[in-house]
Amino acid sequence: MRTFLTALSLSVLLFSCSRSTETSAGGLSPQDALKTFQLPEGYKIELVAAEPLISDPVAMEVDEQGNMYIVELHGYPLDTAGSGVIKLLVDTNGDGMPDKSTVFADHLKLPTGIMRWKNGFMVVDVPDVLYLEDTDHDGKADIRKVMLTGVALTNPQHIANTPIFGLDNWIYLAHMGSITPKVSMMFSDSGHIVRYADDTTAPQLPRNADGRNIRFNPDTYTLEMCSGETQYGHTFDNWGHHFCVENADHIFVEAIAAKYLQQNPDLLISDASDYISDHGDASKVFPITTNPENQLLTDVGVITSACGITWYNGGLFPDSFNNVSLTCEPQSNIIHADKVTQKGASFNAARVYEDKEFLASTDAWFRPVMMYVGPDGALYVMDYYRQIIEHPEWLSDSVINSGALYNGHDKGRIYRVTPANAAKMNWCSKLNLAGASTEQLVQYLTSGNIWWRRNAQRLLMDRKDPQTAALLLKLIDTTKSATAIVHALWSLEGMHIIDIATLNMQLHNPVAGVRENAVKIAELHLKEVPQLEKELLALQDDTDAKVRYQMLCTLGDIHDAPAESAKQKILMKDIDDKWLQVAALAAAHGKEYDLLKNSIAAISLKPSDGKALFFANCAGVIGLSQRIDDIKNVIALATKNNTSTADWWQSACLKGLSTALPVKGLPSTNFEAERSLLLSKFDVGTTPLLRTAAIELLMLLGAPQNNSWAAAIAQAKAVAADGSANINYRKDAVRLLSLDKEAGNAVLFDQIISNVANDETLIQTAIKAFNNVSPDSCSNCIVRNWKSLGYNARETAMQAFLSSTGNTKILLSAIQQKQILPTAISWPHMVDLMNNDDAFIRNRSRDLLAAGISSREETIKKYQTALTLKADTSKGLLVFKTICATCHNINGRYGHSFGPDLGTVRNRDAGSIMTDILNPNRSIATTYDLWIVTKKNGEKFSGIISAQTPASVTLNNIGGLQTTVARSDIRSMEISQTSAMPIGLETSINQQQMSDLLGFIKNSR
Template sequence: MPPKSISYPECCFAVFLALFLFSSCGQTPEEELPGFVIHPDFRLEVMAAEPLVMDPVDLQFDAYGRAFVLEMPGYPLRDAESRLILLEDTDQDGQYDRRQVFADKLQLASSFMPYREGFLVAAPPDLLYIRDTDDDRVADDYQVIMSGFSTGNLQHNFNGLTYGLDNWLYAANGGNSGEPYFAVDPELRLDMRGDDFRFQLMPDRVERVGESSGGYGLAFDQWGHMYETHNLEHVSHLVFENRYLEGVPANRRHALTLISDHDENGLSRIYPIGEQESRVNHPEQSGYFSGSCGITFYGGGAFPDGFNDHIFVADVVLNLIHLDVLSPDGAAFKTSRKREKVEFLASTDRAFRPVNLTTGPDGALYVLDIHRDVIEHPEWIPDEIEATLDLNAGKDQGRIYRISPRASTLQSPSALAGMEPEELVKQLANPNQWTRMTAQRLLVEKAAAGSAAPLETLLRSSESPLARLHAMWTLEGLSALNDEILRQALGDAEAGVRENAIRIAEKRLPGSSDWIRSLLEMTKDENARVRMQAALALSTITDEQFQATSEALIDTFQSLLQEEHAGDQWLILATATALKKAALPFTEGLLAGNDKLNDQQLEVARLLNKMIGKTQAPAAVAGLLGKIAASEVIDDAERARWVDGLAAGWSGKGKAGPALVPALESLERNGNTALIRAAGHLREVMGLPVSEKIKSSLAQAKTDLFDNDLSPEERLELLKLTGLDNFERRAEMLYQLLDNRQPLVLQQEALRQLRAENDESIGDELLARWASFGPESRKGAGNILLYKAYNHDRLLSALENGKISLGELNFDLERRRELLFSEDAAIRTRAEALFSDAGVVTRKVAMDKMRPALDLKGNVAAGKEVFGTLCGTCHRYGATGQDVGPVLTEIQRKSKASLLHDILDPNAAVDTKYLSHRVQTKNGDIYVGIVEQETDAEITLKMLGGQAVQIPKQEVETFASLGQSLMPEGLEAGMSEQDLADLLAFLQQEII
């Protein structure tokens, strides 16, 4: 409610005037904030700074347009509680100038949202409701609404409180999870597992939504689609809720998916400005998203064309804000860079820590900068590095910035809190998402008796699709949406309205089967998301409804899968969920009613076979096996996949009895290796004895497996078949297949089978053969040694005696901690003698000697000469040098200290693909270089100077890793401190 000292009309006028002034002020291009670079079409303004605001992590505007900021001084040391402050612009100059503590003692809250006449606050272990009941601008009513949320690492507390389009309240799990419960009923708890959740109050309801990214922030686009972020994976999309997959044994257990089209090998390059700091962990992530947070869908409606309805993500580590263009990708979405090699906003201020973003009622984008020297949580900072850092630096600081377009003024928002229902209904057509959502929330909260009629009028006649959308959900929130209007919405011209109408119609299915026919028609919609949502809705029908409509359901989806557009992975999964009650008849119908099956039919059938294995009795499974064996619609490879699906679904059900044996024997008589293996696997999970056919096939497979006249694919099937045998009888064969002259697919399958066993002798064998492994096999073997605790003693011995070099194990932070944090004190002690939590250093003396170079001013031109002399034979930087080792064109993303370590200690943690290898051919030729490519037929080595040589594997006598980087140690012997400073200056110049 408005401040006690200001009447409501005066408050509205003050807010209006302040926002109007905001829209007319700001820097010119010549007055840009120092240290910041923003897209040229936008301006950046400081709206508040310390001491007015400190440690800000969330900003929300209440229904009067007032700005409330949540401060979190307790991050990361838990030494202070969060507080909620009200910011005001008393002199109406366009910047905040008065601070009022509205609520304190909010535990370690990191998220809040306006709700009714107060706020909901995520304050683990509680969800609080706070409000001011006596109009003195200080909260005096604190209520615990829910409790049971876990606490721990503050980065992983539940957060992202958001009012959803469907009138539910949403929150991100954050990673700590917990078992929340309503304070009025502590016995009824929800196990959050790893999911985000949503809840309602009055009446109290809470439920899981779907797999959580584990990050900070949630975002919803204008149609209610949910997006998330976490560290490396900067933008993920929850395609649909987990509840649709319950009971469906799909390989994909959730529908959260990374949608960035600019990720490579799990990392997405971003472009900070200024000299970068040394990372306290994971130096390989320098210059890539690693601290993404504050994901925000911009629906403010005030930005220029090309900037609306897209997603902004902050990276708190690299001091920037990234803009992703959102576009459809089948039934899901994808995001693409707005501009190449430059960010929307970046700063040279290493203490600029944008943790969150908010779209305001004026259409501007607000940035919350917690402003800390150190942002990483101590859990992920090695102790010896943490001892040199001041984790409190910046605790008395904080900034709020506003981003607005240069070429236009911001819209003038209205204070919504005092509007009559008819006025609020009109606001549902506002171009600003904040205004639409706030108006909808107020209408639902007030349950105003007079709002239904104007809402119906808006839904029937508005030219704005978004107005129709909000009118529909507001009516639903008021329990006033009748069936006639909902059916009209199912035929709306806008796909987003139709999709949301299906979500509402789904809720009405249990009470009436009349909706099933309408939803069956919606599976033919031209829009991919509408088709998918209709299939998902149909998956929720009751058993009784299914019995009455199964024929129409099967016919509809048979036709749907004939369409070319049905190949979308999400529609395939949705179709399988809709057919879960019809899995057996649908699958049998595919075999009986088609001359040929397309890819989507086959993929749905594979999913349904898992359902059949999970739910059907042995007699039904036996009948299907007979049809699979006799069908001419699928080939042997596909038969094997279907049988594998049955086995995957059956696994864990127990014994099947002998009734299935004849059907299995008919499959085994086929003679196809993959099919025999699949039948053997099904026997195994059903507890049936191994047949004579499988026994004889196993014996033959061990002989044929080493027949080089067979293709690698044929040999791979033989190897998979041998996996049915006891480990003791195939162990030696698996070790022989790790020879680097064997096809890569065989090496990988052999390692997979070895890792599946828990036999301690495997570690000894891997170490004995280590030098002969190629790059791919070394990765797999190294993982077996590192991630099987009983191998730690032998692994450390190999590291201590030099059998394995430290650089060969890719000892990043988490991999080092497997040994450094071992439960065995002796293992910890030995690991600490090799490396520390801070990293791997093998040439400390050399690095200490040259460290003064970090403080010298370097000369780029002189550094280019040093590079050409010492580095150019192996590395390329821009147009200089040879492309043998890693290309260094973007190496400036690393700090000088990190570059010094890479140059002087090249074997400390070398990427295994740049290890030096020695190949000797059968005629005595010797080649030494980096493995550029390894295929089943040949090895391509790149040698010093850039020369490449292709060596057929049939001519290889020995192929061994030298365990060292091709880059030699001791480069400092040819450099002075100034030479090194010059080289560092050259490597840190900007290359465009």
């Protein structure tokens, strides 16, 4: 489902308040809809329930008696008046199919999930998680208790949802960041402190849990944030790995838990999730819809509304469906299937079917939004069955005013998908899991169906029968089921009766998933049972990468010599694995320099991108720690000697420091000796890789105050002015001169920039150096030489112009005097100028750059001829690179991911694409809001939030650059009131170029 965008008209809000309760016309009858489905050979689909029994289903749960509880979300997209209900479906005629429905609970605002708990249910109805129970057995909940509260009541597509009882006995809640839309106040809630409603002494989470998934255990009043986020739906595999979903990203995994990241507050990673699809985000799909309901701004032919992700572990499907994850894509009327396999410490998700989907319908009203693995192992599909699934923000005014926004609100279906030879459904109201003995519950842990295993474990937790421990230990000793062993271990752990001897044995189980979970449980007992460490250390040579990865995470809080040796050994074996690197750094708080030094000594000197990334990140964490001695040691280590076999890791270390040190500000200390070491690398005999890295770090630390500096500057002047010198050496010389404010250097920089024969990269370097030495003179030099500057040099020049208020005013003056034409200012820089924090610059820029901008309606009308012109896609690529590439890419190529990937809109109508280009304020997705982050020291950053972790926020900036800011350094965060892409692009593109651009986008593959 698409995200909220900009302000809606009053008519939309009035429409939402007057939603008709009459039966809506259109769509197909349940029986006719059943004929529209296409499944792979060997599968069948059956209707389980439909209107009038149910409508608007978005989630379901089955209790121990086999009764079905259906969450009905009637209020989507705009109604929060309390129309949501929970329906109870039962069988009254003995055929095992539901034939009667009653209202179990009503007056819910926007209910989005349900989970069996104790004798009742956990129901998500933001801002609360409720506990509902029927104590008098009349089919209606008479207990309604708020368990958790504080999550944001915001955009219905982003609110908390889908509670799941996890393998580790925690309840997991899907959750995303608060979306503050530019629309009705009913959805402007940014959340509150997330807490237990009935215990003020229990743990609490920050406002709206920082927009991350939540886990909690009401029995122990524990409450935590996870490291990742998800939109609607999440799921777990048999071993407890957490898979998530969000719009175009149909499958990703929480790669490292929050508790491990919290071990090292200096580790600022941009994202704790791994996006594992090998066919990318917004990937191509294969709908068969006959007359699709594609609204004005809907991306077509790609995943755009991914939700309801479900790991199939029901045991009924063929073995080929083991390790398959399914994702609903309601906009395309399909369910997509991925085969998930291990890839190092993470996973890879590949299409199960290359040119078709697992389930597809020709009916445009089929809207699968959630799935459920039932007691029979069948896959139950909740069909929201609406004509329109998009939020009104993505609709044309004619559709909004047509009265069709809620068409289908009185309809809804649940389907059952099984192998073709499976027996019919025959379990509704016929189960008696509640009546099972403890021994029977333990045996249910051996089931191939997650429904039985999960519910049996939950009931064992509730009963706490004294017999349970012996029965579980016997099961572990005798069963051949690895999943049964894992459930049994976590059941023992949950009841606080884990047997250490048994745990030790399972650390050596032949199945890697069992060993991995045994390591997690052992971690919880290391303090009380220190001898467990010895058993864990025996796994440092484990054959499975995920077991080694978990070992590295688990050993993070142990710092004795054997543990440190084991962590180093695991890292060395898997150093090219990104997540092993993260785990190693998380585990090394305060000892990062030792880790760096030992790694350099232990690894082969053969370079690799993975090793270089590790050394850069390790040095970066040291820089963020601001431990002066360690920073000095890194510089000494990286400048010691210089050979072509060592410069790759030496330069990586220095680059890591250069990236990290500005984040928290340079430490106030004397780096005199280190400056001299770095300066010593300015020599023709130093390899270019190391010399450049050394000079760039020296530019941060400043010039040394000794006699060597004068000699180096004299040498740098000679090299910079020598047209016959090596170009890399000349650039390093110019960089060095940027530290010297002597007037003669400004003259030299001016000469380099003014000489059109010079290499463009040298000119770019000179612009940066000149701007550092004398900003005004640099700006005036750029103005004089503007016409002769190449494309890349102009980009660097614009960065100089925008680096200070004075420079920007010189640019505006040059535009006013026509020394620089407005058409020469690239679109992204027009964005910067017209959104500038300085009111004078912002207003002056709009006067100068938007002088020729007409009303949006007039402009769109004027450009209609572009839709009739013959497009040249090769020229369209050039337009894209010139106008769009600084902010967008297309299918992951040609540009930067500041804004949406324009490859995802290729199947849309060319006219609607052009409308978005010319009137971008009409369709700003919340995931592309421009955020202003202010640090405590007053420094400001702007960009699109690309990731958040427990310790940091990462902003994507125009040009593909990223800025990661420590949460501890943030004073405030707010969404800019202006779009990151203001109007006026037509000043840089004519009708033929628009036609070429549209042709290129439409034909991109």
